[in-house]
Amino acid sequence: MEAASAFRQALLDGSATDVRALWALVYPQLPQPENDKEAAVVMHRARTEANSIPLDLRAYSHRWLTERGLPSGLADHLRPRAERMYPVVAEGTAIAVRSRSPEGLNRALALRNAMSDAVAEMYAGGNKSPEQIKNRLAEIRHKWRKT
Numbered sequence: 001m002e003a004a005s006a007f008r009q010a011l012l013d014g015s016a017t018d019v020r021a022l023w024a025l026v027y028p029q030l031p032q033p034e035n036d037k038e039a040a041v042v043m044h045r046a047r048t049e050a051n052s053i054p055l056d057l058r059a060y061s062h063r064w065l066t067e068r069g070l071p072s073g074l075a076d077h078l079r080p081r082a083e084r085m086y087p088v089v090a091e092g093t094a095i096a097v098r099s100r101s102p103e104g105l106n107r108a109l110a111l112r113n114a115m116s117d118a119v120a121e122m123y124a125g126g127n128k129s130p131e132q133i134k135n136r137l138a139e140i141r142h143k144w145r146k147t
Contacts, residue, residue, distance in 0.1 A: 011047050012057065016040035041070060049073035059085040093119045093133055111144045 003026045010018035020039035024032055033039040044061035047053050059082035062074040074082055095115045099108040115137050122133055 007046075008050070008052055011043060011050060011053055014043070014047075014057070016043045019043040019046070041065070041068075045070070045073055055081065056085060058082065062086070063088075091123075091128060093137075095119070095137070107144075111141070114144070115140050 016039040047061035062072045063086035
């Protein structure tokens with residue numbers, strides 16, 4: 001019973017290091033997480049499945065796993081509550097251009113596409129800084145005004 005209490009406390013604390021050490025001590029004959037990153041996956045999965053863990057911690061671990069494309073063990077009937085507790089953050093950039101004349105519409109659409117492509121490139125490169133994106137869009141708009 002002592003090991004169960006220690007495991008539960010490690011899950012409550014969110015300590016992958018403690019979970020890994022306990023697993024090695026109590027179950028040395030079973031496959032072991034090779035590092036703390038693997039232990040964190042095991043810990044979060046265990047938290048989603050353990051009924052003795054409070055829902056807020058289970059919901060956090062559910063989100064942690066799903067953000068990384070890993071399966072969650074949270075029961076289906078608890079998932080809507082978990083999704084409300086830790087909603088998915090959707091990032092995006094709004095781009096708006098206008099044309100004062102029907103003849104300029106094609107030019108405005110081309111500008112919008114150039115700006116959209118620039119944002120997509122920045123996101124693909126891992127750059128989601130609003131200030132840098134704003135500066136890049138201003139640079140593109142400035143170049144288009146010159147031509």
